[in-house]
Amino acid sequence: MKKETWPQNNFDVCIRCATCMAVCPVSRVTPKFPGPKQAGPGAERFRRPDEPSVDEWIDLCFGCHLCDMVCSSGVNISELNLIAKAKYLDEKGRPFRDWLLTHSYLYGRLGSFFSPLINRLLRNSQIKWLVETLFRIDRRRELPGYESSTFRQWFKEHHSKGNKKVVSTRNRVAYFYGCYTNTNEVDVGKATVEVLEANGFEVILPPQRCCGIPMLGNGDFKGARKMGLYNVPSFLNAIRSGSDIVFSSTSCGYMIKHEYSRLLSIPKAEEVSGHLHDLFEFLRNLKESNGFNTNFKELPRKVGYFAPCHLRALGIGLPALEILRLIPGLKIDNIEADCCGMGGTFGFKKEKYEISQEIGKDLAEAIDRLKPEIILSDCEGCRMQIRHLTGLKVLHPIQILRDALTR
Amino acid sequence: MAHYDLIVIGMGLSGLMAAKTAAEAGQNVLIVGKGMGSLCLFSNSIDVLGQLPKTMRMRDGLSRWVKDYPEHPYSKVGPERIEKALSSFLSLFPPPYSFQAIGNENCLIPTGAGTRRPTYLIPMTMVGGASVDEGHTLIVGFKGFKDFYAHYVADQLKCRGITLSLPDVSNQEITATALTRLMGKKSFRENIGIEIKKQLHGETRVGFPALLGMNDPIQVKEDLEEIMGAEVFEIPILPPSIPGMRIFNRFKDWLIQKGVTFLLGYSVSKAILNGKRCEGIEVLRPPVTTSYSADRFILATGRFIGGGLKANDEKISEPIFNLPLSQPQSREGWFRKSFFNDLPHPIHQAGISTDPSLQPVDERGNLILENVWVAGSILAHHQCIDEKSREGIEIATGYMAAKFALER
Amino acid sequence: MKIKTEVLIIGGGATGVGILRDLALRGIPSVLIEKGDFASGASGRNHGLFHSGGRYAVSDPEAARECIAENRILRKIAPHCIEETDGLFVSLPEDGLDFRDKFLRACEEVEIKTTLLSRDEALESEPELNPNLLSAVKVPDGSIDPFTLVLENAKDAEGHEAKILLHTVMSSLILDGDKVKGARVKDLLQGEEYIIEASHIVNATGGWANQLLKLAGLRIGMALSKGSMLITNQRFNHSVINRCRPPSDGDIVVPNHTVSILGTTSIRLEGVENFEVTSQEVSLLIQETSKMIPAIQEARFIRAYAGIRPLFQSEEKGNDRAISRGFVLIDHGKRDGIKNLITITGGKLMTYRLMAEKTSDLVCEKMGRDVLCSTHLKPLPGASRPVGLKERLKQFSTDRGEILCDCELVPRKEVEEFLKTGKLKDFQDILHRTRLAKGTCQGGFCVYRLFGILHDLRMAEGDSNKILKGFLEERWKGIRPILWGVSLKEEELIESIYKGIFNL
DSSP states (O other), X not given: OOGGGSOOOOGGGOOOOOHHHHHOHHHHHOTTXXXXXXIIIIHHTTOOTTSOOOOTTGGGOOOOOHHHHHXXXXXXXXXXXXXXXXXXXXXHOOOHHHHHHHOHHHHHHHHHHTHHHHHHHXXXXXXXXXXXXXXXXXXXXXXOOOOSSXXXXXXXXXXXXXXXXXXXXXXXXXXXXXXXXHHTOHHHHHHHHHHHHHTTOEXXXXXXXXXXXXXXXXXXXXXXXXXXXXXXXXXXXXXXXXXXXXXXXXXXXXXXXXXXXXXXXXXXXXXXXXXXXXXXXXXXXXXXXXXXXXXXXXXXXXXXXXXXXXXXXXXXXXXXXXXXXXSTTOEEEEOOOSOOSOTTTGGGBHHHHHHHHHHXXXXXXXXXHHOOSEEEESOHHHHHHHHXXXXXXXXXXXXXXXXXHHO | OEEEEEEEEOOSHHHHHHHXXXXXXXXXXXXXXXXXXXXXXXXXXXXXXXXXXXXXXXXXXXXXXHHHOTTSHHHHXXXXXXXXXXXXXXXXXXXXXXXXXXXXBOEEEEOTTSOEEEESEEEGGGGXXXXXXXXXXXXXXXXXXXXXXXXXXXXXXXXXXXXEOOGGGTTSOOOHHHHHHHHTSHHHHHHHHHHHHHHOSSOSEEEEESOSOSSOHHHHHHHHHHHHSSEEEEEOOSSSOHHHHHHHHHHHHHHHHTTOEEEESOOEEEEEEETTEEEEEEEEETTEEEEEEEEEEEEOOOSTTTTSSEEOSSOEEOTTTOOOEEOOSSGGGTSOSSSSOSSOOGGGGOEEXXXXXXXXXXXXXXXXXXXXXXXXXXXXXXXXXXXXXXXXXXXXXXXXXXXXXHHO | OEEEOSEEEEOOSHHXXXXXXXXXXXXXXXXXXXXXXXXXXXXXXXXXXXXXXXXXXXXXXXXXXXXXXXXXXXXXXXXXXXXXOOEEXXXXXXXXXXXXXXXXXXXXXXXXXXXXXXXXXXXXXXXXXXXXOOEXXXXXXXXXXXXXXXXXXXXXXXXXXXXXXXXXXXXXXXXXXXXXXXXXXXXXXXXXXXXXXXXXXXEOOGGGHHHHHHXXXXXXXXXXXXXXXXXXSSOOOSSEEEESSSOOTTOEEEEETTEEEEEOOOEEESOSSSOOOOHHHHHHHHHHHHHXXXXXXXXXXXXXXXXXXXXXXXXXXXXXXXXXXXXXXXXXXXXXXXXXXXXEEEOOGGGHHHHHHHHHHHHHHHHTOOOOOOTTTSOOXXXXXXXXXXXXXXXXXXXXXXXXXXXXXXXXXXXXXXXXXXXXXSHHHHHHTSSTTOSTTTTTTHHHHHHHHHHHTTOOOSOHHHHHHHXXXXXXXXXXXXXXXXXXXXXXXXXXIIIXXXXX
């Protein structure tokens, strides 16, 4: 990818105030990563595009964007890191493992089809040892299990049962469900559709592929761009026929809404961005225009809400928290921690697993102080990590909302 | 478009105070900002007016000050309301991690350069430093932590210093946040406590760089004191400021809990003006621009570091509302010929001029925007670096800007 | 105390140290005194251009010939002080192409290799160039680190038994009829006064030449010309960018480590102390250089500095640039009747070795010794060390340890090594020998840390905070002229730390 299409690198405006250092979760737990100030604007003064990369620590940054959020000079630190990471990995070569981790959409449906067998294998300790030895995927990490019926399959059935409540296109919304919802956490998709329908919307599924964020996170700009080039025209069709789009995974959403245009320069991505919303942001907008179904049952539970990094980067506040506070009986608290440490594919890698866990420990401690029954989070990566760290029940907030509405 | 009672622009201490004050009054508040202000840079303790003569009571000092400097932000607030503002701040920090003034006057605390600085409200973790005696204090540094040097501080304070080696950090650097995190672990504290105790030569106080844990610094302090049998205190160091972050985190958690919409990470790109009213603000998250409207707005965007004021090679401007600024005639007049002077550099006094209710006015004193108030260091006619008044101005004007706005 | 030697050299710039090395390699015992640190005059205050000679090809072919010859020699003996960046002579629309054609012919005459590039080729290699440029000519320019160069010469000289006394000033010359017998000198750090006896004296003091000659009741015609430079925070160009037109203000941008240096101006001065960069010079430099590299208009600057060119003039000439940049070797025996005093003046950093060779030849002639120069053949001591930005970044990666200066990636180890040699007494000397304080924050953080290390090593002398304040005051001179935009933010940060947190 030619450098001209990348956004302007603005490392020049860094004043070395070290505010970014105060929030970086990685440099908090390991000295191997020099911290955002050094890794980004600091090292950039020494990098030359025609010289080989020597930043062997650069892939310790997993793009949580916390540094970007607090840099008052406006340095796009994680972007600088990502571009440097891409160059480094392009030169060094990427292991097959990274391909496996970033192309799960290719074999996801196979996983569902053979789920009883696959799930058993994924839990088998010898298999996990083998996977670690061959591919350096840490055996301590629980690999997500597959569901036998995909979300798409469920939706097809659901639609054919004549569940169309509204015919007019004015109340139609398109749903980007994401790979994980489709094959590993179908109930999130179900809950999304049920809640949207309960608010008078017909839900459609535009043709869609993986959003590409696993690839982007591993510095594979080409692969990520391919996904975007497929998705954007499909989304535009939906938008131009009158449907806005919602997403239930904040990572997918951030990718499409911001990275497609900024980093990947996908044509017309800006138009999509204007009509793409986080699911709870969409519901909050409904609430503000008095179109929100608040027929809630009582739900006497103590839950903790954890805001994913990509949700913070979306800059929409905490809409899930705002909405769920309306449910009678529900005691919901915001968990005071900044990053779960999963970092997408980061936490699966053997050489990164312990860092991921150390970061997660701080979150686990915060959860422990709160002692909730259930944890809620809008990102599948966070949900995986929190389950792994605490063993508690972890759900997407939409699942609780669905429970309050329909049952 | 989302609508709020009040939008606070800026997430430094003045913005946070304004948001708190409004939220307490039941207002629907949005606070938007990029960065954490100077809290995590310079704010280790709460300066109110460090420049006052020693042993002058703060109340008397402030009363004198507002008479001598009628344009100063403190004069817009008044000594009584400054006190109320400080109380409001203090209410966020109930024991054990509370702030206190020693004898209602300024106290002197040691710094990372071995000097002493005057300040007013100090957290409980710094109280021991206010009475550093020669010969009774041990200063402790950490090998690999390059923003604090025990011998440097000790030599200047004329006491003893030691540098501890950290077991896992051989030949590596350790960042402030990593060391703070380690301090938060009981086993780590025990190890260093035992090690330091071995090296005590009868000292009764032990000074550390200001990173005694993020979430429960008092626990850290007490554990160390128990093991070593000596009083423990923290010393302000180079940025990032961990004590400042504690303040930020506390505000953040409180505001989110209270239902304030807390948008950290993006700056306001534009204000939507309609004559003398501000209708709303725009926030750009490329490629999307989102608008927010409100009845009232508080501008608390800080000075140059935070981008509240911008300077090209000719003049200074305020980028969001394009408010006129009180400033020196030309760039030549911004800074004096030497760095250290008896008088401050004139540029530090530049900023937004306001009427007594903290609303922005032009050179003739006419109100520019009827539903906008200004708070914090962006105000003109103060120079918080030399005065040692930064946090006091931020707290007092943040509090009052909200109060004034609510009266309308 | 008395020191006896054959040759006393006064002046620790490139010329003086070059002469010391030359004589040392010829086996002639010499001593050099310098009132400050190495390269504290023009040698340490230029834009670091490693000349191809292109700049003189049209106006002064002799000087150009000298330059290209030295260019080839220095590449062999001092590769580690040089970054081989090449250079471009860029013609903008208002320059036309006549001068460029003249330039090409002139370079050919003096054997400077040139390559004519098309507009696209030029923009490909230097994306920040003005896209409206007409043409670009590639020449073998480069970027040189003057301080390292001087230090290396000094090291080699000391390795051959020469003696160097820094922070040593001459109080008076000991005259005896038509000869100078020696000098009374004072060690400024220890306060000691003593005598150095020598049979020959070389005045290599650059701009201070007349101050020294005054002690012998002599004087030469000299013009002092101030040249100011600006340093940007990032490196905009990777080869030297020259304007293809007769030499003028603001016509060069030199890449140097992590930054670009914009140069230069030419303003007559009366004295050699207390000069500063004016805001008019700042505006002029930005205005002119941004014609070649438009991004400079919005660039962030981290420092402004000036140096003084000593120009020998035998008669009054109007424009300083017209006075020959060639060097002048004055035998005061022939000119003034003082047999064993020589002054070497004029010239430029690029030809220091040649100046040293000619001076040493004259000294040998006066001594009746027949030893040839070998400085062009023998490489300087550190010549095999790999250098460059990539090396610094790599070192940062593999063997990090504590990094003292975050901006320039200077490890604590490197600084401790200097300190442990025990030779450095003056704080500024430590700064000169590393890239500490040369980056974005200009020492805002690393100098504080340096004091910390001095205390850790129990090497701190005097009141550290007083010295720290002195450093901040000195630093101020370089940043005050460029304080706007982002640099102003940086200043607010640094001031808030030192006056605010530390209450200095």
